[in-house]
Amino acid sequence: MGAAGLRAFCLGFNAAVEEFPFGDEVSVFKVAGKIFALSWLDGSPLRVNLKCEPEQAIRLRADHPAIVPGYHMNKRHWNTVTVGELPPRLVRELVEDSYDLVVAGLPRAVRLSLDRP
Template sequence: MRAAELRSFCLGFNGSAEEFPFGDVVSVFKVAGKIFALSWLEESPLRVNLKCEPEYALRLRADHPAIVPGYHMNKRHWNTVTVGELPARLVRELVEDSYDLVVAGLPRAVRLSLDRP
């Protein structure tokens, strides 16, 4: 998966938006104002921070050297994923899981407006 594909995939979710609160180098993908992914799209190797259930995050880190505790994030709930070192299918699943976790924490009315109960 390349940077353009990652960006397009993140923006494909209902209500998602890209912002640059940390300057031009870090793309921050949000839903309803809440972050679900951060990526250094211009860097090589391509990396993305993704939210994850704590127990699953530990299993992923143990199974995949390309997944480490989240850089500059809460290490319990966030992973940094080196995209090119993992199958694209797994990266897409992790991005979708991150989005779903954030949406699940939103107020019911907001979730319904996103058409994701």
């Protein structure tokens, strides 16, 4: 998965938007105003910060050298994933898990308004 694929995948989630609060080079993907992914899409290698449950974050870091504590993020809840060093399916699952975690933390009325199956 390349930068264009990562961007398209992140924007494919219901109500997902891309913003640039940290400058033009950092894409921040949000749902209902909350970040679920952050990436330097022009970076080499391509990396993305993703939210993760703390216990799973520890397991993923132990199992995959391409997954490390989140750069400039709360290390307990965020991982930095080097995209090209992992199978695309795993990267997609990690992005989806991040989105789902953020949505689960939204108020009920907001979750219902997303109309996500």
